Amino acid sequence: MHRITAHLWNGERDLGPSTLTWATDETDGVITGIAPADGTSAADTAGASAAASPFSVIPGLIDTHVHLMGYAGRGRVDFLSWPLVTRPEEQTLHGLANARTALVNGVTTVRDLAADDTQFSLRRAIDDGVVEGPRTLAHGMVSMTAGHGDLFTPPAFPLRKLLADGPDECRKLVRHWARAGADGVKIATSGGVLSVGDKSAWRNYTAAEIETIVDEAHALGMRVAAHAHTTAGIEVAIAHGVDSIEHATQLTLEQAERIAAAGITVAPTLLINDRIAAGEAGVTPEQAGQAAELIAARDALFAAAAAAGVDFVLGTDANGHHVRFGDQMEEVRHMAAVFGWTAERALQAATTRAASAIGRESSIGRLDTGHLADFVVLRGRPWERLDDLDTANIVAVVSRGRVVAGSLPA
Structure with a gap:
C-alpha cells in the first residue's frame, strides 16, 4: 500500500489536507482511500502538517x-x-x-x-x-x-x-x-x-x-x-x-x-x-x-x-x-x-x-476510491492560483500507481 498526505483537489473541488492511499498490481494502480488528514500524521510526506504543506495533489x-x-x-x-x-x-x-x-x-x-x-x-x-x-x-x-x-x-x-x-x-x-x-x-x-x-x-x-x-x-x-x-x-x-x-x-x-x-x-x-x-x-x-x-x-x-x-x-x-x-x-x-x-x-x-x-469518467480524471492512481504532486494551489499550474512546479508524477517522474516528498 502506498500513501501521500498533502492538500488534495479531486478533479472537482478542494478536499483540503487529505491522505490518499493506493495499491499497485502488475499492470495498474487503484486508489483505495481518501481521508481527511489530522495534521500531525506520520504519513505526512511533506514532513510537516498537511495544512502547512506546500504540496498539492491533483489528477493527471x-x-x-x-x-x-x-x-x-x-x-x-x-x-x-x-x-x-x-x-x-x-x-x-x-x-x-x-x-x-x-x-x-x-x-x-x-x-x-x-x-x-x-x-x-x-x-x-x-x-x-x-x-x-x-x-x-x-x-x-x-x-x-x-x-x-x-x-x-x-x-x-x-x-x-x-x-x-x-x-x-x-x-x-x-x-x-x-x-x-x-x-x-x-x-x-x-x-x-x-x-x-x-x-x-x-x-x-x-x-x-x-x-x-x-x-x-x-x-x-x-x-x-x-x-x-x-x-x-x-x-x-x-x-x-x-x-x-x-x-x-x-x-x-x-x-x-x-x-x-x-x-x-x-x-x-x-x-x-x-x-x-x-x-x-x-x-x-x-x-x-x-x-x-x-x-x-x-x-x-x-x-x-x-x-x-x-x-x-x-x-x-x-x-x-x-x-x-x-x-x-x-x-x-x-x-x-x-x-x-x-x-x-x-x-x-x-x-x-x-x-x-473520451468516455473514461468512471476510471480517470478524478481522485476517488476505485479510480486509477494517476496524479500529479506539485507546489502551490493551482485550483486557486492557476499560475501555479506550471511544469516548473511539478514535484512528482504518478501513473498507474507508480512514480514515473520526480519523487514523492519525503
Whole structure:
C-alpha cells in the first residue's frame, strides 16, 4: 500500500489536507482511500502538517487531441516532409519520446486523433508495461480523396494514408479501424490550415458519407471526433451527431447553444492556431494567413460560447512541432484567459470534463476510491492560483500507481 498526505483537489473541488492511499498490481494502480488528514500524521510526506504543506495533489491531466508521431529530436525539421522521408520504425521512437515527455509533464492520458497501426502498437506496448507512457486512446482517420487528411501527402508521393470515397468505402474503413483496435474515428467536416493547398472552407464529405461514418462508428461502440474550423463545418458536425468537435474556430452563439444542449464537447486548440497565425515554427505565409483569418474573431466567439455552456476541454493538437508535448499546462492557462474561467473551472477542463469527453469518467480524471492512481504532486494551489499550474512546479508524477517522474516528498 502506498500513501501521500498533502492538500488534495479531486478533479472537482478542494478536499483540503487529505491522505490518499493506493495499491499497485502488475499492470495498474487503484486508489483505495481518501481521508481527511489530522495534521500531525506520520504519513505526512511533506514532513510537516498537511495544512502547512506546500504540496498539492491533483489528477493527471488528459489531453483529448494529440498527434504522437511527430518529430521529437533536438533540432528542427520540416513538418510536412519529415513523415514522408522517415521510416515508420523511426517514427515510432519519436512517438514514444513524445509520449514520455507528455507523461513527465503531468499528462497521464492522451488521445491520438490520427492513429494507425503504429499508434495502436505503441498503445499496446504501454498498456503491457513494455515501455512507459501515458494511457493512450487512438482514433483512426476516415478521410476522402483530396480531403484535409489526404492533403498532407503531395500528389506524386506514392505512399498515401487509407482513404474512403462513397458511403460503402466509408463504412468499410470504419470497420477496418474497429478491427485494428481503434477507440474511435476522426473525420473532417471542413478543410484545414497546415495541409498543403487546403482551404478551410472546402467541404469534406457529403451528408450521406458522414451519416454512414457516424452510424457505423456508433454501432461499433466508437466515438467520432470531427475536425471543423468553419461555421459551415461545425454545422455539419452538429447535424450528424458527432461526439466532439476539434478546433470549432468560427463557432457561433446559436451553434454553441445547440452544442451545449447536445452534450458535444469542444477541444479549442488555442496555442497551435495562435502560433501558426503568428508565423512561428517555420509555417508558410499561406498557412499563417489562413490561421490569422480563422482566429480573428475567435476569442470573443469562444467567450460567448463558454458562457452559453459549451463544454470546452483540454485538447492541444500537440505534434512536437507547433505545440510541444509539455505545453499542456500553458494551454490550460490560456483557456482560462480566453474563456474568463476561474482556476478551478480551467482545471476541470483538463481532468474530470476531459475524462467524460473520451468516455473514461468512471476510471480517470478524478481522485476517488476505485479510480486509477494517476496524479500529479506539485507546489502551490493551482485550483486557486492557476499560475501555479506550471511544469516548473511539478514535484512528482504518478501513473498507474507508480512514480514515473520526480519523487514523492519525503
